[in-house]
Amino acid sequence: MNRQIKILCVVLIALLLMVVVNLSWVQVFGAKEISGNAFNKRRLIEEYGIQRGEIITADEQVIARCVQVGAGSSPYRYQREYPAGSLFADITGYDSWKYGRTGLEERFNDELLGRGSKLTFTNLLNRLVSASKKGNSIVLTVDSRLQRVASDALEGRRGAAVVIDPKTGAVLAMVTSPTYDPNVVIPLPGRDTETPWGNLTQDQTHPLVNRATQGLYPPGSSFKVITAAAALETGIARPETEFTCNGKLPVHGYTIYDYGRTTHGRLNFRRALTVSCNITFAQVGLRLGGEVLVHFAELFGFNQKILFELPVADSRIDRPSDMDKVALASSAFGQGDDLATPLEMALVACAVANNGVIMKPFLMNEIQDYNGKIIEQVTPKKWLEPISTETAETLEEMMVDVVEKGTGTAAQIEGVDVAGKTGTAEVEGAKPHSWFICFAPAIEPKVAISVVVENAGEGGRVAAPIARKILLKALSL
């Protein structure tokens, strides 16, 4: 019988050793895969046990902060609160254990949770005494006063506005409409988030989409700034170069009409931009050719990934090989298949404002630890240099004319030279999108702005006055 007992013993020991082997897989070698499962609450409990850093505007307004939740009511100890409601929703996004993270909350998650920071002595000490962990705060370039004015100026109409300091690329304001209140998706104990979440995701106006970075609109005549830059840079046209506008232009058996079927007669290039003559720009486009036009659009940021803290849709222009003459002529005045985001068009204005250089746009200016000590400071970086300083200066003068005596008079400000360009982007079966891009003062500009309002009519009538309100505030700060 002893032989059998020994065999049984070996079997039992083998079984127990199998448990150890399997354990080392579950706990060590395969642990990452298992613990990374979305249904594992441990990661969330850990993350929401950290006192996440604040998000602060350039004028020191706290726009995202933590509230401590009573220990008995929820396993998630610290949850988010957005004191300004919907005003910064599209910048901060939300941080909800139930619905995830978006916006800067997602982009700077590691920093806000204090993970990105180096292991300092204080950090280590805190960790050793297992004091509640605190994250770092991020300070934005956005100014809450300007943000509020921009948001008010849109008056709830569907559209977006982007305000950038052209010298640094710092985004001073970025609004989109309609938007949402990020507080409603934070599931504090006793708060119903299901209903508002359902409403938000099913809303046909897409309030969760940041139109400033994700909205792709035909740029309309605001694109003429790029065509003009290409023409000036390549020498195809000078401001004095004469053109003729008969109100229509036959291209390959197809006729291009000017907006509103107006006829401008004989006019120079400078004047053509001022009155936004499509026929002139169609001719310029045809002379430039697809290769050069697309090349310049790409120099300005089209067909390129904009490196930004929020996800940005790529602004598009067709490849030259895909363009026939009609498409090329339409592309030259921003119709056809051109599509641009409000952020991209603000950067176009920046290029002209900043002597031909586009700075890399950014929202986050510095990271502070919980004592307010600056850990990291962002230095402005050059992104693109599409045109020379001379071309930029010439264009700036031409754009000042647009506001002084052209389509953009609604953006005039007394005592300040404003350089701008309107856009009226025609869409099939609906009112055109209203665009305005501008910068001011013309010499040593402080801000560059782009405004788009969906299906609102002419750029000079709708978008330009909005831009003016924002400009007034920006120049007063």
Added chain:
Amino acid sequence: MLAFGIASVQLARDGHISPRGFIYPGIVAFVFIVLHLAVRFLIPLADSIVLPLSAALTMIGVLLIERLEPELALEQTLWIVVAALSFVLVILFFKNYEFLAQYKYSLGLIAIALLSSTMIIGKEVNGARLWLKIGPLSFQPSELAKVLLVIFLAAFFAEKRELLSISTHRVFGITVPEIKYFVPLLMMWGISVLMMIFQKDLGSSLLFFSIFIAMLFVATGRKTYVVFGLLLFVLGAYICYLGFGHVRTRVCTWLDPFNPATIENQSYQISQSLFALSSGGVSGSGLGLGHPTLIPSVTTDFIFSALGEELGLLGAASVVILYLLFVARGVKISLSCPDDFGKLLSVGLTSIVGIQSFLIMGGVTRLIPLTGITLPFVSYGGSSLLANFIILAFLLVISHRASRRSSSVIEEARR
């Protein structure tokens, strides 16, 4: 060790150490000191390793229960005292355990009665009818039944093992015992399947059947029984898989615990257990610093997962090693025992601890399908503690008798 553990739990939970927390572990330590003295005094030649092993496991249990659900620690401590009393009673009255063999059929009948009692007057908890309610106390009769059953089987096999091992038939060139000797095997299989169906208790059913096969094999040395038994097991498992939803669920959640369709309900327990273990890593989160309370029934069936989360692979593997040592010592006792009944009894009792710990540790780590059963000595639960302490007492008694007899043999030889 336990005092350190309690201190660390308190630090992590409340941020300070309070003397109150040391009361229960103090009592448990005291109980084991008394037990040790009782063993030294009453059965001085008993094995000196199994008691400390059980003490270590029991204390780990109390520590974990104190950390997971402090309100249960008092109850567990009281049960340990009760279990220790029955331990002393066993070594007092069953010192000559051989006489038990005479009552094997009565004991067997009591075991069956205990098992079937829950079907008639039982209370359903977590979808399984395992509990008898007497006044304020819940009692799980299958825990005691397994000890009685092992005593019965040991006596039965000791008597009939010659008979059962005779092979007279040849089938396909293999010598097999006569058909009628398969009857006990079939009966046991029938009982296990009935348990699976009526009590929905997969764990005990599997445990009973494996112990039976193990003891049958030890008694007869016939592999035919083992093979036939395994075939029967597969057949039974397959029938239950087809016929019963709760068995199917267990298998499905074993194969695919992270299926999003079941992860919030049927496979919630097992997936939570795996999350806990995986977050533990090599050294664990530290006692009191993990989140094992997210696992349902963490103080009973899933206590091993809590251990894995907070003490890591090192802690969990240490516990497995404690069981391994327990099994090794139990087998050593069995080997040294001169009579068949004692041999079979000790190997059967050792198998209970070995197989039961394997079933639940393998279950919560997804090595095998999950069956709800307690982790011997560690899990919260009075009936389980009681049964395990009785097993421990019998093992010690057998080892005492064995070494006394061998020493008297040596003395006789000297003369």
